[in-house]
Amino acid sequence: MLGFVIQRLIQAAAVMAVMSVIVFVGVYAVGNPVDIVIPPDATQDVREEAIRRLGLDLPLWRQYFLFVGGVLQGDFGRSFIYNEPVLSLIAGRAPATIELVLISVLCATVIGVSLGVYAGYRPHAPLARAIMALSVLGFSVPTFWVGLILILTFAVSLGWLPAGGRGETVLILGVRWSFPTLDGLAHIALPALNLALFKMAMMIRLARSGVREIMLTDTIRFARAAGISEATILRRHVLKLIAAPIITVFGLELGSTLAFAVVTETIFSWPGMGKLIIDSITLLDRPVMVAYLILTALLFVTINLLVDLAYAAIDPRVRSGEAR
Amino acid sequence: MSPPVLDVVDLTTEFALRGGGAARAVDGVSFSLARGEIVGLVGESGSGKSVTGFSLMGLIDPPGRVAGGSVRLNGAELAGMDAEGLRARRGREIAMIFQDPVATLNPLLTVGAQMRMALAAHARTPRRAADDRCAAALARVGIPAARDRLAAYPHEFSGGMRQRVAIAIALLHAPSVVIADEPTTALDVSVQAQILVEMRALAAETGLSLIWISHDLAVVSGFASRILVMYAGRVVEQGPAEAVLRAPRHPYTRGLIDSLPAAAKPGEPLRQIPGGAPSLGALPPGCAFAPRCPRAAGACRAAPPVETREGARAWRCLFPLEAGA
Numbered sequence: 001m002l003g004f005v006i007q008r009l010i011q012a013a014a015v016m017a018v019m020s021v022i023v024f025v026g027v028y029a030v031g032n033p034v035d036i037v038i039p040p041d042a043t044q045d046v047r048e049e050a051i052r053r054l055g056l057d058l059p060l061w062r063q064y065f066l067f068v069g070g071v072l073q074g075d076f077g078r079s080f081i082y083n084e085p086v087l088s089l090i091a092g093r094a095p096a097t098i099e100l101v102l103i104s105v106l107c108a109t110v111i112g113v114s115l116g117v118y119a120g121y122r123p124h125a126p127l128a129r130a131i132m133a134l135s136v137l138g139f140s141v142p143t144f145w146v147g148l149i150l151i152l153t154f155a156v157s158l159g160w161l162p163a164g165g166r167g168e169t170v171l172i173l174g175v176r177w178s179f180p181t182l183d184g185l186a187h188i189a190l191p192a193l194n195l196a197l198f199k200m201a202m203m204i205r206l207a208r209s210g211v212r213e214i215m216l217t218d219t220i221r222f223a224r225a226a227g228i229s230e231a232t233i234l235r236r237h238v239l240k241l242i243a244a245p246i247i248t249v250f251g252l253e254l255g256s257t258l259a260f261a262v263v264t265e266t267i268f269s270w271p272g273m274g275k276l277i278i279d280s281i282t283l284l285d286r287p288v289m290v291a292y293l294i295l296t297a298l299l300f301v302t303i304n305l306l307v308d309l310a311y312a313a314i315d316p317r318v319r320s321g322e323a324r
Numbered sequence: 325m326s327p328p329v330l331d332v333v334d335l336t337t338e339f340a341l342r343g344g345g346a347a348r349a350v351d352g353v354s355f356s357l358a359r360g361e362i363v364g365l366v367g368e369s370g371s372g373k374s375v376t377g378f379s380l381m382g383l384i385d386p387p388g389r390v391a392g393g394s395v396r397l398n399g400a401e402l403a404g405m406d407a408e409g410l411r412a413r414r415g416r417e418i419a420m421i422f423q424d425p426v427a428t429l430n431p432l433l434t435v436g437a438q439m440r441m442a443l444a445a446h447a448r449t450p451r452r453a454a455d456d457r458c459a460a461a462l463a464r465v466g467i468p469a470a471r472d473r474l475a476a477y478p479h480e481f482s483g484g485m486r487q488r489v490a491i492a493i494a495l496l497h498a499p500s501v502v503i504a505d506e507p508t509t510a511l512d513v514s515v516q517a518q519i520l521v522e523m524r525a526l527a528a529e530t531g532l533s534l535i536w537i538s539h540d541l542a543v544v545s546g547f548a549s550r551i552l553v554m555y556a557g558r559v560v561e562q563g564p565a566e567a568v569l570r571a572p573r574h575p576y577t578r579g580l581i582d583s584l585p586a587a588a589k590p591g592e593p594l595r596q597i598p599g600g601a602p603s604l605g606a607l608p609p610g611c612a613f614a615p616r617c618p619r620a621a622g623a624c625r626a627a628p629p630v631e632t633r634e635g636a637r638a639w640r641c642l643f644p645l646e647a648g649a
């Protein structure tokens with residue numbers, strides 16, 4: 001198992017190195033930020049001074065290594081626009097996104113898997129049909145539209161929930177969080193629901209097809225033939241056997257939603273990272289873009305690693321296969 | 325003679341067809357099983373052997389259903405029994421093992437976990453005592469270092485050993501009847517022979533009764549004391565193994581015997597029964613074997629033949645082969 005972890009860590013480091021080059025070169029190609037950072041009426045002296053200060057006069061490979069050297073010491077550079085360290089800029093926004101995304105992905109998984117398991121176990125029950133209809137809806141309706149409908153229904157017409165913002169926050173570990181307060185939870189509810197619907201639909205489908213397939217296998221027949229109760233079969237056999245694809249999708253969804261919750265954050269004016277990255281792209285704030293993309297890559301690499309470890313924890317064949 | 329452990333009368337199982345109507349996968353099957361007896365259930369693929377086994381276990385899922393008949397297990401009628409009653413008997417009084425040991429065991433759970441689960445289905449046992457019982461069950465089916473093997477996963481066993489684990493699970497509660505659905509088909513010949521010998525010894529020793537399902541008459545012939553031959557959902561012939569093999573009364577049984585490799589002279593091609601098994605959805609109105617039967621006459625195509633009994637033997641044929649032919 002330890003060898004397995006080390007091997008995966010080396011792989012992850014390699015992926016990160018390649019990603020950093022791609023991101024750095026890619027962002028470099030997007031455009032020259034100098035024209036945005038420096039007022040158009042600046043003198044040639046001021047201009048050249050600024051270019052030197054930002055390190056833009058160096059050849060690309062030197063800029064890259066300077067950047068990597070900084071990153072390895074935890075320094076992603078300063079934002080051109082906000083003139084603040086990029087990392088603290090992102091760290092200021094990240095908690096909002098993290099709590100929103102975690103709540104929505106967790107709810108989507110727990111509820112989606114429960115409904116999907118039921119629908120797969122009793123595929124012909126009326127409730128199962130209703131669940132499947134719901135999942136089709138979740139798939140086919142665009143997220144921004146659902147967001148608007150949610151606001152119109154629950155915020156505007158019924159007035160039950162707020163339409164935007166984070167609400168009351170508390171300071172934990174030096175970071176502001178909304179979820180521990182009732183008001184904060186009320187603010188999270190609608191955007192989280194908005195983000196969760198599509199994922200829940202996906203989890204329902206995934207769990208249902210997994211359960212249907214597994215219920216027909218000899219493993220289940222044999223368990224039934226041994227007199228094991230249906231509840232135990234579902235709990236001990238079925239849930240374990242459907243876990244692998246669900247963990248994969250959970251990881252991918254968690255990563256992609258953390259990185260790209262932009263639409264929902266915009267609709268619900270949720271001050272997360274989505275808005276930050278959109279601004280940095282329109283303003284060509286190169287350090288923010290690079291840091292954001294690299295952190296996103298790191299996020300995916302980490303999630304992938306955790307998913308693989310979870311696989312190995314669940315499936316003994318993966319463990320022994322990787323050890324060989 | 326003591327009463328039979330299992331007494332099956334007119335068991336009928338149907339699968340609802342998409343276009344309405346139903347296919348009878350098991351049609352009027354009757355037989356009984358004495359204590360310690362081994363019955364071989366043979367027939368071509370699709371003849372209804374597995375469905376018969378699942379019907380006896382009460383494990384037919386919709387769109388299938390046991391449409392009629394009676395199954396008495398240790399004197400209790402299983403037909404019409406509620407789900408919990410059936411569950412309480414499965415594994416404790418009647419158990420089943422399957423063809424592919426790779427598919428029957430859950431690859432994600434240790435052998436010990438799966439055995440303890442089967443144990444807990446009928447007996448609350450403290451952990452240590454449970455492990456003792458499971459290890460003893462493994463040792464009884466010939467698994468070395470049984471106690472240590474409880475922590476192993478199925479993929480750490482060979483195919484033959486995995487099947488032994490499945491057998492150990494089936495025998496955990498010392499059931500009176502075990503239905504073995506081609507459990508050695510996926511194994512190589514020497515392992516198959518070993519398991520057959522061991523199972524026969526077990527049956528003789530403990531009074532366990534076995535229904536051994538196989539499409540291969542050769543496997544069953546030296547092993548079972550009685551043989552049931554199935555064709556298109558019906559038992560077309562049954563009787564003591566030796567008598568049925570020596571002097572079959574049903575032309576289909578004759579065909580099966582003639583197509584055994586041992587029946588062919590060296591160098592000659594194997595003889596096969598002409599034609600193929602009929603589809604359940606489109607059975608002829610009369611004897612289902614008539615279209616392939618060398619002895620069939622007009623009467624065979626009118627109505628399915630009823631069972632003729634003679635001593636320990638029975639067959640469904642209007643023009644049976646001569647006794648002793």
Ligand SMILES: Nc1ncnc2c1ncn2[C@@H]1O[C@H](COP(=O)(O)OP(=O)(O)OP(=O)(O)O)[C@@H](O)[C@H]1O
Binds near residue numbers: 339368369372374375
């Ligand atoms: N779930 C089901 N739905 C519909 N028909 C079924 C179902 N299960 C079995 N059957 C039908 O019942 C018939 C008997 O099947 P069964 O599995 O008992 O055959 P078998 O004798 O065990 O064959 P094999 O040697 O291939 O295992 C087949 O024609 C099959 O198509």
Ligand SMILES: [Mg+2]
Binds near residue numbers: 374375
């Ligand atoms: Mg079968």
